[in-house]
Amino acid sequence: MKIFLVTINPLDVFLWTLRRNEKDVVNLYSTLTPVMQLTTGGSMLNFGLWSEQNNAPLSAQNNLCSHFGTLCEFENAKNVVDVGSGLSAPAIFWTNKYPDLKLHCVNTNYKQLVYSGPKKNIEFLNSSSTKLPFVDNSVDRVLALESAQHFRPLEDFISESKRILKKQGLLVLAIPVTLETSSLTKLGILKFTWSSEHYVLENVKNLVISNGFKISEEKLIGNDVYEPLANYYIEHRSSLQKLILKKYPKYVESILYKSMLKMKEASQKKFIDYALLKYTL
Numbered sequence: 001m002k003i004f005l006v007t008i009n010p011l012d013v014f015l016w017t018l019r020r021n022e023k024d025v026v027n028l029y030s031t032l033t034p035v036m037q038l039t040t041g042g043s044m045l046n047f048g049l050w051s052e053q054n055n056a057p058l059s060a061q062n063n064l065c066s067h068f069g070t071l072c073e074f075e076n077a078k079n080v081v082d083v084g085s086g087l088s089a090p091a092i093f094w095t096n097k098y099p100d101l102k103l104h105c106v107n108t109n110y111k112q113l114v115y116s117g118p119k120k121n122i123e124f125l126n127s128s129s130t131k132l133p134f135v136d137n138s139v140d141r142v143l144a145l146e147s148a149q150h151f152r153p154l155e156d157f158i159s160e161s162k163r164i165l166k167k168q169g170l171l172v173l174a175i176p177v178t179l180e181t182s183s184l185t186k187l188g189i190l191k192f193t194w195s196s197e198h199y200v201l202e203n204v205k206n207l208v209i210s211n212g213f214k215i216s217e218e219k220l221i222g223n224d225v226y227e228p229l230a231n232y233y234i235e236h237r238s239s240l241q242k243l244i245l246k247k248y249p250k251y252v253e254s255i256l257y258k259s260m261l262k263m264k265e266a267s268q269k270k271f272i273d274y275a276l277l278k279y280t281l
Contacts, residue, residue: 021152022108022128022152033045033087033112034247035244035248035252035256038240038243038244038246038247039057039233039240039243039244040057040058040061041057041058042057042058042061042089043086043087043088043089043115043116044057044058044061044062044065044086044087044089044090045086045087045089045146046061046064046065046090046145046146046174047060047061047064047146047176047225047226047229047274048060048061048063048064048225048228048229049063049064049067049221049224049225050063050224050225050228050229050232051063051224055228055232056232057229057232060228060229062093064145064174064225065089065090065093065094065145066093066097067276068090068143068145068172068174068276069093069094069097069098071172071217071276071278072141072143072170072172072278073141073170074094074097074098074101074141075098076140077098077101077140077141077170078100078101078102078140079102079104079138079139079140079141080094080101080102080103080104080139080140080141080142080143081103081104081106081132081134081139081141081142081143081164082103082104082105082106082143082144082145083106083129083132083142083143083144083147083148083151083157083161084106084107084129084144084145084146084147084148084150084151085105085106085107085112085113085147086107086112086147087112087115087116088105088112088113088115088116088119088122088124089116090145091103091105091119091122092116092119092122095119095120095121095122099121101121102121102123103121103122103123104122104123104125104134104139105122105123105124105125106125106127106129106132106133107124107125107126107127108126108127108128108129110126113125113126129144129147129148129150129151129156129157129160130151130152130153130156130157130160131156131160132160132161132163132164134164135164136163136164137163137164137165137166137167138164138166139164139165139166139169140165140166140169140170141165141169141170141171141172142161142164142165142169142170142171142172143170143171143172143173144157144172144173144174144175145174146174146175146176148173148175148199148204149175149176149177149196149197149198149199150196150197151197152197154197154199154204154207155207155211158171158207158208158211158213159211162211162212162213162281165281166281167281168280168281169280169281170216170278170279170280170281171208171213171278171279171281172276172277172278172279173204173275173276173277174274174275174276174277175199175204175274175275175277176194176196176272176273176274176275177199177200177201177204177272177273177274177275178198178199178200178201178271178272178273179200179201179270179271179272179273180200180271181200182198182200182271186266186269186271187262187266187271187272188262188265188266189255189258189259189262190259190262190263190266190272193255193256193259194259194263201220201273201275204275204277205218205277208277208279209279212281213279213280213281214279214280214281215277215278215279216278216279216280217276217277217278218275218276218277218278219275219276220273220274220275220276221273221274221275221276222267222272222273222274223267225267225274226263226264226266226267226272226274227264227267227268229260229263230260230261230263230264230267231264233256233257233260234257234260234261237257240253241253241257244256
């Protein structure tokens with residue numbers, strides 16, 4: 001059986017990364033999501049929360065989902081909105097663990113949204129993060145697991161979250177952030193390959209609080225995200241490279257490798273971090 005390489009126009013990728021509007025993000029993820037699937041063997045699209053017990057991609061990704069579900073207090077929730085739900089693997093993970101949960105997956109990428117097919121207790125909604133299709137005061141939780149870094153403008157997502165949340169509802173984010181204004185000098189290749197808004201942590205927190213939320217919990221876990229992920233890729237590069245080259249041109253893997261090296265360095269120098277943020281309305 002002949003395997004065809006994914007055709008990628010480097011100019012398109014550059015423009016998607018430069019503009020970063022909703023259509024660009026959809027195109028970027030549609031083109032590059034299989035890289036994540038090839039290297040992890042699954043459909044989770046997060047960086048993972050790594051530890052001695054969770055030292056492989058799928059295990060680390062499941063660990064982040066489990067930790068995030070605890071942070072969201074799913075055991076006390078009924079209606080949850082997962083904004084930027086990817087291939088819905090986290091939603092499936094959570095509804096299996098919390099069978100009484102009704103979960104609504106919101107995604108602008110229709111191909112991703114229908115990837116898993118119909119699932120019990122999961123509703124799939126093709127919509128924008130800035131125009132959530134729910135009535136006022138109707139849900140217990142709004143969450144964004146490694147997706148809010150793409151939302152533009154972020155304030156519109158936050159105000160929409162406030163609108164649809166019930167009193168005492170929770171807004172919970174797992175979001176890659178910078179610790180100060182990003183620059184080419186500090187981020188290097190990540191300035192282009194970290195294809196999202198490079199939101200500064202303090203700006204995110206101030207924006208949420210200014211919209212009437214109170215901070216309930218804040219954790220920075222970058223040391224258990226970026227560096228072990230990069231180390232895993234570096235250590236297993238030879239085998240991962242072979243997998244990627246089955247579907248992608250060689251330069252795609254080369255850019256990914258260089259980005260991993262820079263991500264590790266930027267994390268060590270505290271230019272970037274990974275924030276878990278829980279807010280109460």
